[in-house]
Amino acid sequence: MSELEFVLHAEPRSDLGKGASRRLRRAEKIPAILYGGGTDPEPVTLSQDEVFKALEHEAFYTHVITVKIGDREEKAVIKDIQRHPYKPKVHHMDLQRVSEKEKIQMRVPLHFVGEDVAPGVKQGGLLTKDLVEVEVRCLPQHLPEYITVDVSNLGLGDVLHLSDLTLPEGVELVEILHGHDLPVASVHRKGGDAMEAGEEVGEEAEG
Numbered sequence: 001m002s003e004l005e006f007v008l009h010a011e012p013r014s015d016l017g018k019g020a021s022r023r024l025r026r027a028e029k030i031p032a033i034l035y036g037g038g039t040d041p042e043p044v045t046l047s048q049d050e051v052f053k054a055l056e057h058e059a060f061y062t063h064v065i066t067v068k069i070g071d072r073e074e075k076a077v078i079k080d081i082q083r084h085p086y087k088p089k090v091h092h093m094d095l096q097r098v099s100e101k102e103k104i105q106m107r108v109p110l111h112f113v114g115e116d117v118a119p120g121v122k123q124g125g126l127l128t129k130d131l132v133e134v135e136v137r138c139l140p141q142h143l144p145e146y147i148t149v150d151v152s153n154l155g156l157g158d159v160l161h162l163s164d165l166t167l168p169e170g171v172e173l174v175e176i177l178h179g180h181d182l183p184v185a186s187v188h189r190k191g192g193d194a195m196e197a198g199e200e201v202g203e204e205a206e207g
Contacts, residue, residue, distance in 0.1 A: 004059050007066045010044040030090050037097030051090055059145040062108045098140040108144055109133045114152025120187030125156045130183045135174040142170035151185050159186040
C-alpha cells in the first residue's frame, strides 16, 4: 500500500432532491452518500476543490479514505463517481464504509512492466493487454493501489493468465474465485493470422 493518506471533510446534508443538488453544485459542493457498515445511508456534501485535488492521484480510487464529519471519522472507499459530461466537475459520489474485519471488493488497475525486454517483443511481436484492471477481494488494510504484471518473460505466442499474477498478501482475485482464469496479456506476431493469410494468397497468385 502507498504511504499517501486521503482525508475528505464532509458536512451532513438534510436538504435532498434534484433542486438541492443543483444548489450545492453551484456552491462548489458535491452531493454524496455514505453507506454500508451496518449503518443507515448518510447523505453528505463534499468540497469540489478538495475532491478534485485528490482525484489527481491514481491511488485515490483504490484507497481507504478518511471521511471527517464534524468530530466523527469514517473509513470508506469510493464506489462510484458521477462526473459532469464536459466540465471538470464531479456531480455525485458514492462512498462505502469499511471495517477492518470485513473483506471488500474493489477494482484496481494493472501496471505492466518488462515489455521492453520481453523476448517475444524483441523478436518483433506485439504485446496485447487483454485486461487493464481486475476486481480484488481483501481486507481494507490489504487493499493495493495496483497490481504489477511482469511480462518480461513472454515469448511469441505466450499468454499470461490471472493465475500467473503475483498478488500482494491477503489479496484474492474475484474472477479466480469464480473459476474464470482470464488472459491478462499475450504476445503475437504483428498482423497475426490475417497477415499470414494475405501472404499465402499472394504466393498462390504469383504461382
